[in-house]
Amino acid sequence: MPDRAQRADTRVTVDLVIFAIREARLQVLLIRRAVAPFEGRWALPGGFVLAGEGLEAAALRELEEETGVRQVYLEQLYTFGDPGRDPRGRVVTVAYVALIAADRAPLEAGSDAAAARWWPVDDRPPLAFDHDKILDYAVERLRNKLEYTTVGFQLLPRQFTLTALQQVYEAVLGRRLDKRNFRRKIALLGILTPLRERRTEGGRPARLYEFSARRFEKLKDKGILFPF
Amino acid sequence: MPDRAQRADTRVTVDLVIFAIREARLQVLLIRRAVAPFEGRWALPGGFVLAGEGLEAAALRELEEETGVRQVYLEQLYTFGDPGRDPRGRVVTVAYVALIAADRAPLEAGSDAAAARWWPVDDRPPLAFDHDKILDYAVERLRNKLEYTTVGFQLLPRQFTLTALQQVYEAVLGRRLDKRNFRRKIALLGILTPLRERRTEGGRPARLYEFSARRFEKLKDKGILFPF
DNA sequence: AATATTAGTGTAGCATAGACACTAATGCAA
């Protein structure tokens, strides 16, 4: 049994890695710190977990404070608790990843006073605390999940073209994909509903699609858990 | 900014899901609680993170206290922090999964005073706190990881037969595998070193093998991250 | 009407996964 004297109470925070696709690149929302430590450095948005508040609830609260959006995809990433990761004392942080649909991502994120902006993940400033490590891990996780889940759809508006969907995959994975192979794979999944509408953007108009959560659930029931 | 009065300090614990293969089944080490709450119920071993101690360090310390083993595979699983998950107050727990090689798993685990024993995961008593949820999630993760990583080898002694390896996979996945397909897949990976020794156990003697971390690293370097 | 731009479509080769049954080497008991 640990001695009561040694058993230190600890402050617990949540940090958020908020991703969106902007200008066909994977971008992350960062805030510029106004106070020490790391004053002036960019950091992941986050904050303390309140008394009686669940971890995910705290993450959702911070997310809404930062971006104004609700009902987004949110997933716990990892918990970082090295002593010394925060010079102010013992702070354990539970990191979450949020995915925001392109059309719901605030243009230049309107945070309360503090400067906040989107940065391309592969062209970003050095971050405060151990946030570089957190962000790197988040990107790795997102890349992996993209290949065997349907999280990719969370980065798109409800209606989208197949080209837009492919651009999401290319932006996250960081490499070009073959158009025909990509479309065949998607079609084989059978989780997209084609719509009557088309959208025209410079050339031949493209058909719009919707993600069909209903069909996806049916696949899951059959044990086809991760169709990607 | 959260109000300072609302920002509650919190106790942080680590809980351990310690797996081993025993009698060809996936088993987990549980301890019987001697004190309230949940007195008499079985629970995952765990304890408070000490001041100045890292999360993983705390998990390793608890693991050694509980089993006496060192240098085991240890991986962070998930962090559970629902308010109300512990009737004594706000406790956030970081759950870890440990894999112990069959030959190093204590026979009937010798914990300090408290009763401790191995239970088959699919034939276990109801657990204290939210530990059933934690254990279920750990099993799910282990099953997934088994298929695309080499964690399976962590559940075996350094030298083992292919049949023993297959039994590990069958015990974790909970289904029988085809002997020829299994052996072909393993051979294709090229990460096993055949030894001269054989081990005889009732019938024809079986060749022993060693996991070759060196060859595995070479594969990783080539980008073949998860050969399974 | 010509041009630029984006959407949309099929096939062939290769690798991987699953189904499937018999022979080989040893220990033990009659």
Add this chain to the structure above:
DNA sequence: TTGCATTAGTGTCTATGCTACACTAATATT
């Protein structure tokens, strides 16, 4: 010693999925 029980070890065929690869279609602009 021989036969029997027990565990080890081996190859092929089929189906499925992945990769590479090039042209036609529909619109807007000049």
